Amino acid sequence: MTRKGRVERGTKETQVLVEIDLDGTGQVDVATGVGFFDHMLAQLGKHGSFDLTVKTAGDLHIDSHHTIEDTAIALGQAFREALGDKSGIRRFADASIPLDEALAQVTVDVSGRPYLVHVEPEGMAPMIGPEYDTTMTRHVFESFVSNAQVALHVHVPYGRNAHHIVEAQFKALARALRDAVAFDPKVHGIPSTKGAL
Numbered sequence: 001m002t003r004k005g006r007v008e009r010g011t012k013e014t015q016v017l018v019e020i021d022l023d024g025t026g027q028v029d030v031a032t033g034v035g036f037f038d039h040m041l042a043q044l045g046k047h048g049s050f051d052l053t054v055k056t057a058g059d060l061h062i063d064s065h066h067t068i069e070d071t072a073i074a075l076g077q078a079f080r081e082a083l084g085d086k087s088g089i090r091r092f093a094d095a096s097i098p099l100d101e102a103l104a105q106v107t108v109d110v111s112g113r114p115y116l117v118h119v120e121p122e123g124m125a126p127m128i129g130p131e132y133d134t135t136m137t138r139h140v141f142e143s144f145v146s147n148a149q150v151a152l153h154v155h156v157p158y159g160r161n162a163h164h165i166v167e168a169q170f171k172a173l174a175r176a177l178r179d180a181v182a183f184d185p186k187v188h189g190i191p192s193t194k195g196a197l
Helices: 035-048 065-083 136-148 162-180
Strands: 004-010 014-021 028-031 051-058 092-099 102-109 115-119 151-158
Touching (some): 028 035, 065 136
Parallel strands (some): 028 051
């Protein structure tokens, strides 16, 4: 069984291609035109052990919002496609990842029901580099959750540096997703009393 997803999404604002292999080795080929976002997607692939290809051409002459948002939508869709019927997976997982002074705690349920709880320290710097608005981190997760149909809780109890705060979240998400989609030898069929996720 292969667990791969491929999504092409085109609008007047962006053209996006996402390919993901949940059983990969962390090989990443990412280019969105937004350097810091590329760095975050690279963390997701590497630390999730997902093979991930992302190619986005967006209206960066306006700003990076559409490019980041549409990429996150396509990523969620590709992730959901790759999961198939979710038979045999662990379903639930969590990870706590430090990055210097910042700590990110992520808990995920591959539930079929999208829900996001997202808590970051107040007073974060508004930008990382010239193109990444730090308010977009929550929006990335909102877009991913809605399309992947997972429940995601992200909590950063402390941190000072915005780069560290955001990167720790992506790394923690990667590790939690990696564990949640892993096969559990004790799970036979769909891991739900309802028989569907």
